[in-house]
Amino acid sequence: xxxxxxxxxxxxxxxxxxxxxxxxxxxxxxxxxxxxxxxxxxxxxxxxxxxxxxxxxxxxxxxxxxxxxxxxxxxxxxxxxxxxxxxxxxxxxxxxxxxxxxxxxxxxxxxxxxxxxxxxxxxxxxxxxxxxxxxxxxxxxxxxxxxxxxxxxxxxxxxxxxxxxxxxxxxxxxxxxxxxxxxxxxxxxxxxxxxxxxxxxxxxxxxxxxxxxxxxxxxxxxxxxxxxxxxxxxxxxxxxxxxxxxxxxxxxxxxxxxxxxxxxxxxxxxxxxxxxxxxxxxxxxxxxxxxxxxxxxxxxxxxxxxxxxxxxxxxxxxxxxxxxxxxxxxxxxxxxxxxxxxxxxxxxxxxxxxxxxxxxx
Amino acid sequence: xxxxxxxxxxxxxxxxxxxxxxxxxxxxxxxxxxxxxxxxxxxxxxxxxxxxxxxxxxxxxxxxxxxxxxxxxxxxxxxxxxxxxxxxxxxxxxxxxxxxxxxxxxxxxxxxxxxxxxxxxxxxxxxxxxxxxxxxxxxxxxxxxxxxxxxxxxxxxxxxxxxxxxxxxxxxxxxxxxxxxxxxxxxxxxxxxxxxxxxxxxxxxxxxxxxxxxxxxxxxxxxxxxxxxxxxxxxxxxxxxxxxxxxxxxxxxxxxxxxxxxxxxxxxxxxxxxxxxxxxxxxxxxxxxxxxxxxxxxxxxxxxxxxxxxxxxxxxxxxxxxxxxxxxxxxxxxxxxxxxxxxxxxxxxxxxxxxxxxxxxxxxxxxxxxxxxxxxxxxxxxxxxxxxxxxxxxxxxxxxxxxxxxxxxxxxxxxxxxxxxxxxxxxxxxxxxxxxxxxxxxxxxxxxxxxxxxxxxxxxxxxxxxxxxxxxxxxxxxxxxxxxxxxxxxxxxxxxxxxxxxxxxxxxxxxxxxxxxxxxxxxxxxxxxxxxxxxxxxxxxxxxxxxxxxxxxxxxxxxxxxxxx
Numbered sequence: 001x002x003x004x005x006x007x008x009x010x011x012x013x014x015x016x017x018x019x020x021x022x023x024x025x026x027x028x029x030x031x032x033x034x035x036x037x038x039x040x041x042x043x044x045x046x047x048x049x050x051x052x053x054x055x056x057x058x059x060x061x062x063x064x065x066x067x068x069x070x071x072x073x074x075x076x077x078x079x080x081x082x083x084x085x086x087x088x089x090x091x092x093x094x095x096x097x098x099x100x101x102x103x104x105x106x107x108x109x110x111x112x113x114x115x116x117x118x119x120x121x122x123x124x125x126x127x128x129x130x131x132x133x134x135x136x137x138x139x140x141x142x143x144x145x146x147x148x149x150x151x152x153x154x155x156x157x158x159x160x161x162x163x164x165x166x167x168x169x170x171x172x173x174x175x176x177x178x179x180x181x182x183x184x185x186x187x188x189x190x191x192x193x194x195x196x197x198x199x200x201x202x203x204x205x206x207x208x209x210x211x212x213x214x215x216x217x218x219x220x221x222x223x224x225x226x227x228x229x230x231x232x233x234x235x236x237x238x239x240x241x242x243x244x245x246x247x248x249x250x251x252x253x254x255x256x257x258x259x260x261x262x263x264x265x266x267x268x269x270x271x272x273x274x275x276x277x278x279x280x281x282x283x284x285x286x287x288x289x290x291x292x293x294x295x296x297x298x299x300x301x302x303x304x305x306x307x308x309x310x311x312x313x314x315x316x317x318x319x320x321x322x323x324x325x326x327x328x329x330x331x332x333x334x335x336x337x338x339x340x341x342x343x344x345x346x347x348x349x350x351x352x353x354x355x356x357x358x359x360x361x
Numbered sequence: 362x363x364x365x366x367x368x369x370x371x372x373x374x375x376x377x378x379x380x381x382x383x384x385x386x387x388x389x390x391x392x393x394x395x396x397x398x399x400x401x402x403x404x405x406x407x408x409x410x411x412x413x414x415x416x417x418x419x420x421x422x423x424x425x426x427x428x429x430x431x432x433x434x435x436x437x438x439x440x441x442x443x444x445x446x447x448x449x450x451x452x453x454x455x456x457x458x459x460x461x462x463x464x465x466x467x468x469x470x471x472x473x474x475x476x477x478x479x480x481x482x483x484x485x486x487x488x489x490x491x492x493x494x495x496x497x498x499x500x501x502x503x504x505x506x507x508x509x510x511x512x513x514x515x516x517x518x519x520x521x522x523x524x525x526x527x528x529x530x531x532x533x534x535x536x537x538x539x540x541x542x543x544x545x546x547x548x549x550x551x552x553x554x555x556x557x558x559x560x561x562x563x564x565x566x567x568x569x570x571x572x573x574x575x576x577x578x579x580x581x582x583x584x585x586x587x588x589x590x591x592x593x594x595x596x597x598x599x600x601x602x603x604x605x606x607x608x609x610x611x612x613x614x615x616x617x618x619x620x621x622x623x624x625x626x627x628x629x630x631x632x633x634x635x636x637x638x639x640x641x642x643x644x645x646x647x648x649x650x651x652x653x654x655x656x657x658x659x660x661x662x663x664x665x666x667x668x669x670x671x672x673x674x675x676x677x678x679x680x681x682x683x684x685x686x687x688x689x690x691x692x693x694x695x696x697x698x699x700x701x702x703x704x705x706x707x708x709x710x711x712x713x714x715x716x717x718x719x720x721x722x723x724x725x726x727x728x729x730x731x732x733x734x735x736x737x738x739x740x741x742x743x744x745x746x747x748x749x750x751x752x753x754x755x756x757x758x759x760x761x762x763x764x765x766x767x768x769x770x771x772x773x774x775x776x777x778x779x780x781x782x783x784x785x786x787x788x789x790x791x792x793x794x795x796x797x798x799x800x801x802x803x804x805x806x807x808x809x810x811x812x813x814x815x816x817x818x819x820x821x822x823x824x825x826x827x828x829x830x831x832x833x834x835x836x837x838x839x840x841x842x843x844x845x846x847x848x849x850x851x852x853x854x855x856x857x858x859x860x861x862x863x864x865x866x867x868x869x870x871x872x873x874x875x876x877x878x879x880x881x882x883x884x885x886x887x888x889x890x891x892x893x894x895x896x897x898x899x900x901x902x903x904x905x906x907x908x909x910x911x912x913x914x915x916x917x918x919x920x921x922x923x924x925x926x
Binding site for chain 1: 591
């Protein structure tokens with residue numbers, strides 16, 4: 001009976017009506033917030049470079065071409081009109097494409113509110129397609145990395161808390177802090193040097209360092225997994241320290257609580273005490289950090305992707321920012337902004353699930 | 362006991378990770394030959410030869426492949442692989458007919474006496490990769506798509522010089538220019554669109570901006586046909602069995618996109634790539650040691666100094682040709698090339714160095730600091746106040762030398778500052794990021810707005826055409842003309858007249874004479890001072906054979922390339 005009560009409290013579900021009202025309220029609050037974010041980003045994008053300047057290739061863009069393209073792409077419009085077209089499209093009005101001063105051609109854009117993020121100024125394909133070509137690669141890399149970080153940090157953090165001041169605690173703490181203090185490019189290049197260059201030189205099996213798969217073999221799961229080892233390792237190594245320290249200190253605090261002593265005194269099995277009672281209560285800080293991290297999984301890891309030539313969102317963002325490709329950059333940034341809002345709401349729901357004391361009014 | 366369990370878990374994890382790395386990384390190699398098949402009574406089977414796949418290493422990925430929508434160099438140069446120009450340029454920069462039977466001229470009637478009408482006679486055997494004949498309709502269609510206001514093409518040049526393009530028969534293209542256009546040979550028909558593929562798209566969508574062909578041109582007219590483009594990773598082009606000059610010897614061109622120069626060099630050294638480009642001088646020795654051949658290809662680029670000569674805003678010293686000549690004599694560009702660029706290049710005499718357009722008698726200004734001092738004295742610039750810097754009428758001879766932030770340019774600035782100080786000229790150094798440095802007058806760019814007295818960068822004419830607007834009086838930027846490209850604000854009536862004259866000279870021989878005069882004038886008046894010739898450095902791996910590279914169309918003879926296994 002006591003065991004059933006413990007089980008029930010461990011799997012508490014908050015009242016559905018309250019939670020639903022809370023979620024709806026948060027979503028409604030998010031709408032004006034996203035509008036403000038989009039306006040700020042749009043204005044900032046105007047200072048991020050001139051897309052027309054790079055269209056000349058190795059030569060400066062001709063002034064005649066610059067004027068024509070500005071007219072055709074709507075870049076000669078006032079900023080607020082450009083934002084309006086981006087938001088609601090221009091198929092409700094006509095554009096002057098031939099430069100005679102008379103708008104004659106109906107616009108073709110539907111606008112972001114109708115799901116049309118426009119066409120990349122550089123790649124000449126819909127922004128949604130540009131992003132979709134790379135997003136799965138990033139989700140794969142960053143998703144696996146996040147799982148490895150969480151799993152590894154849980155193991156290290158819990159062990160460190162349970163075996164505080166043991167030799168292994170000191171050892172893994174030292175290693176994780178070394179990783180934390182290294183910049184990502186150093187870890188990435190060092191891992192390439194050891195596991196690819198030197199392993200190959202020593203006649204050992206070695207890891208690939210470039211791309212997502214070997215084109216000669218094809219995009220098979222094993223190829224992708226093999227190519228992911230070094231980038232995932234490089235990224236995880238740096239974050240183990242931070243995450244494991246959060247878990248360690250939270251676990252230590254929880255393990256010293258009275259209810260843990262009571263649970264031990266009642267004779268509960270050790271796994272139940274650690275995983276059901278201690279870990280669950282200690283995981284709130286981790287949920288916060290993971291919740292903040294998850295939206296940025298979409299952004300990719302610019303440095304890592306560049307070093308390992310991983311075709312992800314980070315490289316995409318960098319390439320298109322350098323070309324001043326406003327539609328693509330706005331698409332990526334708004335996707336991240338929406339993800340931040342959504343994942344914050346999810347984090348709040350998970351809080352309430354984890355801690356029955358938390359209620360949302 | 363619990364601690365041991367954890368130890369065991371960690372140990373298992375490490376072992377698994379090591380085992381996962383046991384599969385060796387496959388590097389791009391030619392795949393094994395296909396399994397042979399035999400007829401029942403056939404003689405013993407022989408192994409078909411391995412596929413010849415040449416790997417190119419690109420440090421930039423294409424933005425788009427359709428020639429109308431990109432001027433990105435890494436995309437444009439692939440057009441000789443999968444698309445076709447009416448004529449290419451060989452490694453001597455001579456035109457090399459591809460789609461036309463011969464180059465039009467006044468002798469063969471291809472150019473009208475007034476120079477306004479140029480007629481192309483197309484070959485009879487040219488076909489698209491799907492077997493459809495290439496006809497004059499494709500040329501007319503390409504022109505129409507370039508000029509249509511519904512297509513956001515990268516540039517309408519030079520088609521906006523045309524009055525009309527007509528196709529009197531399937532093998533004849535007649536172009537009528539508004540005025541004689543001297544640069545026609547170097548600028549026309551850089552790529553062709555298949556009318557039978559794209560016209561239906563234009564009629565349905567109202568534009569070809571988002572046509573799938575722009576990024577996946579499965580119908581082409583080059584020795585290879587587009588096969589695949591994996592965004593961020595690679596692109597593949599396979600041999601075109603319908604190519605009218607015969608199927609190429611190489612079966613596939615595989616272009617791998619790498620993130621930076623270091624990856625390119627590593628791939629070339631390891632033999633994972635057969636061709637790379639824009640190799641830095643500092644990487645040349647290690648690549649040559651690895652058996653990679655370095656090929657210098659002039660594509661018209663030369664690094665040089667431009668002098669700001671605005672009549673009101675320019676420094677008074679620079680307006681005197683003797684001062685500019687003194688600077689040319691006081692700056693030892695030969696030592697810069699020898700010490701900073703490993704002796705792998707030399708100073709150019711003019712903007713048109715390494716082309717037939719430069720007066721062949723011109724040599725770079727020599728290093729002669731004593732003569733430089735003499736000229737400065739003659740010009741009235743003397744150190745009257747003993748501070749080591751010359752002056753005149755109360756104005757110190759202090760000049761700002763601006764350039765981008767590239768390390769080699771910073772090094773050159775430091776050398777120049779030291780050397781010019783020895784003749785009493787003080788150089789103040791300035792640097793700006795490229796996107797700011799190359800900003801136009803309207804954008805407040807420092808060169809265009811006269812913030813630098815001297816500015817240094819590498820640029821080119823409309824190569825292989827010698828035309829440039831950089832010295833035209835009407836191109837001086839101002840509030841009324843913020844996009845003007847004559848950033849030096851040079852307005853020399855004689856020079857201006859010569860540039861206007863050459864633009865009307867359709868006969869290359871006459872035009873060349875005019876350019877010889879232009880180059881001599883610019884040289885003697887030191888409107889531009891060459892610092893180093895800036896060829897493209899290509900790295901050609903030991904497997905590639907029969908490779909010839911040109912500046913304008915590097916892959917002009919790719920159909921003849923071969924690959925040893």
